[in-house]
Amino acid sequence: xxxxNKEQILNICYGATFLGSGGGGPFxxxxxxxxxxxxxxxxxxxxxxxxxxxxxxLGDGNTAIVQTVDEVSDTDGLTAxxxxxxxxxxxxxxxxxxxxxxxFDKLNEQFDxxxxxxxxVEVGGLNSIVPILVAAQKGIPxxxxxxxxxxxxxxxxxxxxxxxxPSNPAxxxxxxxxxxxxxxxxxxxxxxxxxxxxxxxxxxAGLAMWVMDKALLDQAVPIxxxxxxxxxxxxxxxxxxxxxxxxxxxxxxxxxxxxxxxADIVFSGIMQTPETKTQGGFDFSTVTLRNENNDEVWIYxxxxxxxxxxxxxxxxxxTAPDSICYLCVKEDGSVIxxxxxxxxxxxxxxxxxxxxGITARSQLQTGTxxxxxxxxxxxxxxxxxxxxxxx
Amino acid sequence: xxxxNKEQILNICYGATFLGSGGGGPFxxxxxxxxxxxxxxxxxxxxxxxxxxxxxxLGDGNTAIVQTVDEVSDTDGLTAxxxxxxxxxxxxxxxxxxxxxxxFDKLNEQFDxxxxxxxxVEVGGLNSIVPILVAAQKGIPxxxxxxxxxxxxxxxxxxxxxxxxPSNPAxxxxxxxxxxxxxxxxxxxxxxxxxxxxxxxxxxAGLAMWVMDKALLDQAVPIxxxxxxxxxxxxxxxxxxxxxxxxxxxxxxxxxxxxxxxADIVFSGIMQTPETKTQGGFDFSTVTLRNENNDEVWIYxxxxxxxxxxxxxxxxxxTAPDSICYLCVKEDGSVIxxxxxxxxxxxxxxxxxxxxGITARSQLQTGTxxxxxxxxxxxxxxxxxxxxxxx
Numbered sequence: 013x014x015x016x017n018k019e020q021i022l023n024i025c026y027g028a029t030f031l032g033s034g035g036g037g038p039f040x041x042x043x044x045x046x047x048x049x050x051x052x053x054x055x056x057x058x059x060x061x062x063x064x065x066x067x068x069x070l071g072d073g074n075t076a077i078v079q080t081v082d083e084v085s086d087t088d089g090l091t092a093x094x095x096x097x098x099x100x101x102x103x104x105x106x107x108x109x110x111x112x113x114x115x116f117d118k119l120n121e122q123f124d125x126x127x128x129x130x131x132x133v134e135v136g137g138l139n140s141i142v143p144i145l146v147a148a149q150k151g152i153p154x155x156x157x158x159x160x161x162x163x164x165x166x167x168x169x170x171x172x173x174x175x176x177x178p179s180n181p182a183x184x185x186x187x188x189x190x191x192x193x194x195x196x197x198x199x200x201x202x203x204x205x206x207x208x209x210x211x212x213x214x215x216x217a218g219l220a221m222w223v224m225d226k227a228l229l230d231q232a233v234p235i236x237x238x239x240x241x242x243x244x245x246x247x248x249x250x251x252x253x254x255x256x257x258x259x260x261x262x263x264x265x266x267x268x269x270x271x272x273x274x275a276d277i278v279f280s281g282i283m284q285t286p287e288t289k290t291q292g293g294f295d296f297s298t299v300t301l302r303n304e305n306n307d308e309v310w311i312y313x314x315x316x317x318x319x320x321x322x323x324x325x326x327x328x329x330x331t332a333p334d335s336i337c338y339l340c341v342k343e344d345g346s347v348i349x350x351x352x353x354x355x356x357x358x359x360x361x362x363x364x365x366x367x368x369g370i371t372a373r374s375q376l377q378t379g380t381x382x383x384x385x386x387x388x389x390x391x392x393x394x395x396x397x398x399x400x401x402x403x
Numbered sequence: 404x405x406x407x408n409k410e411q412i413l414n415i416c417y418g419a420t421f422l423g424s425g426g427g428g429p430f431x432x433x434x435x436x437x438x439x440x441x442x443x444x445x446x447x448x449x450x451x452x453x454x455x456x457x458x459x460x461l462g463d464g465n466t467a468i469v470q471t472v473d474e475v476s477d478t479d480g481l482t483a484x485x486x487x488x489x490x491x492x493x494x495x496x497x498x499x500x501x502x503x504x505x506x507f508d509k510l511n512e513q514f515d516x517x518x519x520x521x522x523x524v525e526v527g528g529l530n531s532i533v534p535i536l537v538a539a540q541k542g543i544p545x546x547x548x549x550x551x552x553x554x555x556x557x558x559x560x561x562x563x564x565x566x567x568x569p570s571n572p573a574x575x576x577x578x579x580x581x582x583x584x585x586x587x588x589x590x591x592x593x594x595x596x597x598x599x600x601x602x603x604x605x606x607x608a609g610l611a612m613w614v615m616d617k618a619l620l621d622q623a624v625p626i627x628x629x630x631x632x633x634x635x636x637x638x639x640x641x642x643x644x645x646x647x648x649x650x651x652x653x654x655x656x657x658x659x660x661x662x663x664x665x666a667d668i669v670f671s672g673i674m675q676t677p678e679t680k681t682q683g684g685f686d687f688s689t690v691t692l693r694n695e696n697n698d699e700v701w702i703y704x705x706x707x708x709x710x711x712x713x714x715x716x717x718x719x720x721x722t723a724p725d726s727i728c729y730l731c732v733k734e735d736g737s738v739i740x741x742x743x744x745x746x747x748x749x750x751x752x753x754x755x756x757x758x759x760g761i762t763a764r765s766q767l768q769t770g771t772x773x774x775x776x777x778x779x780x781x782x783x784x785x786x787x788x789x790x791x792x793x794x
Contacts (some may be wrong), residue, residue: 118586180580189571192596193584195509205583208599 013083013153016076016243021066021144023246029137030245030264030349030368031238033335034299035100035316036136036163065109069145076144079129079153081236084226089128091155092119092223093172094146095139097184097206098216100315100353109145111218114185116146118193119220122181127223131155133170135238136163137351144239156240157233160381161373162335165315166203169333169384171375172222173199175232182206182221186213234375241271249339253346260347261339261366274371276402278320278330279309283340283365286313286355299352301365311336311367312392313352318385319394320367328394330401332385333372340365369401404474404544407467411634412457412535418637420528421655421740421759422629424726425690426491426707427527427554456500460536467535470520470544472627475617480519482546483510483614484563485537486530488575488597489607491706491744500536502609505576507537509584510611513572518614522546524561526629527554528742535630547631548624551772552764553726556706557594560724560775562766563613564590566623573597573612577604625766632662640730644737651738652730652757665762667793669711669721670700674731674756677704677746690743692756702727702758703783704743709776710785711758719785721792723776724763731756760792 016024028036070076084091094116120127130143130150135158147154159170167173182202185191190213194205202221210217224232244267252260261277268275281301299311309329310321317336320329330336338350341364350358350365376382382398389396407415419427461467475482485507511518521534521541526549538545550561558564573593576582581604585596593612601608615623635658643651652668659666672692690702700720701712708727711720721727729741732755741749741756767773773789780787 181584185586189586189588190592191586193572193586195576195580195582195584197580201581204603205600208602209596211599212595 027242027246115218414637418633419531506609
């Protein structure tokens with residue numbers, strides 16, 4: 013068990029945005045970036061919204077406590093997943109964790125207020141931070157693990173779903189008196205219910221579900237220590253100013269390798285304006301990077317990055333479930349992470365960007381999760397075999 | 404308190420279909436009409452589905468008990484509204500009240516199993532029958548009253564909504580493990596949540612909400628004895644074979660008048676194939692009747708009939724909230740009711756049909772209910788003042 017200070021939470025936000033593979037909620041969640049901050053983050057821009065969320069959650073003497081799965085005890089209560097669900101664009105306007113608190117409270121009520129821990133659904137700029145802040149406000153610990161070790165397009169692509177953690181009830185809420193408690197059998201059915209209702213919530217809502225005792229938690233989250241990994245990666249990023257970008261990127265690759273994750277640069281080039289291409293009857297949302305030789309890669313996006321296409325060789329360079337992560341090099345050499353929702357608001361267009369590939373964790377390379385990603389790729393018209401990156 | 408036999412329930416189905424004003428769920432809910440029945444209904448066709456629903460609900464020695472509002476006692480428990488919600492076309496495939504039972508059970512569970520009565524939301528071919536059968540299966544009485552005295556397009560057009568009966572929780576369900584418990588503040592918000600989710604249910608679901616004690620019930624349902632009225636009207640219809648149609652229709656008008664409802668024939672003519680017309684940027688679903696002089700009326704439909712237009716004089720002959728009810732004269736002189744969803748499956752096209760106007764009850768002629776109907780009419784492009792029919 014350890015306590016997180018504000019700087020560590022900000023580091024997690026940086027690292028989780030990188031690990032989120034283009035999704036997981038936007039890094040920039042406020043309307044304006046603040047100028048230089050009076051922290052060791054130096055000249056890096058940080059969202060006023062994330063700043064104020066952290067201030068608000070930790071300001072009243074609340075502390076953010078992290079526990080490992082091994083430290084969880086049933087005597088401290090059950091564990092529940094808490095997150096934000098919605099469109100990344102809608103989440104840009106996100107300025108309060110109240111919807112997640114409301115979803116948690118309603119779920120807790122249905123379990124006789126016996127929920128004593130929260131856990132993230134995925135790793136992402138928002139969805140790693142939200143459970144930390146909910147935990148701090150509720151005075152309970154957040155568990156250092158999640159359902160995917162990256163951000164994922166669907167609840168079905170998580171180890172919670174694979175472990176058949178009961179999906180009933182699942183709470184979707186905006187506030188204590190605006191939400192719905194879904195009673196269905198599977199994560200796929202929760203998705204089917206939640207997606208059409210998100211419009212009523214303005215495309216973003218708090219989500220709380222998957223209540224587990226210690227034994228079920230143990231089984232449901234084989235992917236662990238992901239908040240710690242995000243914090244370690246974030247610490248490299250937030251101290252990157254004034255260093256050569258290559259040094260920062262190599263440090264990140266080494267950090268990932270030390271955590272047992274194979275990673276490498278896929279491509280680097282100048283970020284072009286994202287566009288929607290129609291090809292073969294499909295609508296592709298694509299992000300293009302172009303290098304000094306005018307070589308391009310096209311990144312296919314469904315909230316998260318699903319595939320990097322090399323149009324010169326007409327081959328896929330990397331596909332989901334492998335992570336396809338973004339970094340942007342600023343003029344002072346500092347390196348910042350971003351998600352697809354950040355590209356326009358953070359002014360990434362015209363800047364030098366890297367895509368870093370990370371081999372999927374073994375739990376994502378098999379069974380229903382792999383098939384779920386294959387289905388997402390097929391929706392784009394890609395029916396390619398999965399070959400772990402780097403090959 | 405009185406017990407309903409099967410024939411009385413069938414009479415209610417006939418009368419409620421007429422009073423439903425084109426909506427309230429289809430009269431024909433099965434795939435095929437059965438032939439002559441061994442009842443006093445003679446040669447009238449009846450839905451196999453409604454027949455088998457009644458058989459199933461009353462078959463196990465269950466009895467259908469009706470109570471007046473005055474007979475309700477808090478010692479027998481609370482009262483809850485139970486209904487079907489969805490598209491009339493989807494309800495044509497309706498063959499089980501299990502979704503309504505599931506919604507009732509989930510609601511009852513949240514009130515410590517203290518719901519001792521059910522009440523219909525509206526008067527309609529399905530929504531008058533469903534609470535009777537739910538009550539019979541649950542061994543509790545159904546209350547002889549409802550929220551509108553007719554069928555209405557929206558939950559906001561009911562006296563439950565006007566009386567601010569708490570809308571939280573509202574259960575929408577298909578079965579015990581497929582549904583959602585909506586927690587919001589108003590009937591309008593329940594509608595906003597429920598409509599987009601209906602697609603997940605195949606466009607029809609059981610709905611249970613509006614839990615009331617005796618004092619609140621008293622206030623919330625000023626419109627009463629509507630099951631009795633439907634039964635009385637239905638008894639005239641089911642004994643209409645072999646009589647002149649005019650005699651049957653006059654008997655109905657007299658029955659309505661004796662109940663304090665002003666009513667008259669609006670128009671009669673041959674039913675044309677219903678169509679969708681686009682005019683002034685609006686899509687109108689319209690039903691046309693044409694008489695022997697080639698005069699036409701166009702009936703504008705949003706589930707329920709909202710307005711009868713006379714294209715010869717370019718005037719509205721009757722508008723909602725007044726009821727615009729359908730009758731069809733068969734070759735043997737028997738008169739049957741129908742809803743808009745029944746027009747094609749029941750073979751009404753090419754038959755002689757009547758529209759009967761009934762002046763709206765006073766509770767529908769004012770405030771939010773009147774405004775709600777005016778908004779529905781405005782959605783069709785009609786901004787006409789409401790003048791009660793017959794003028």
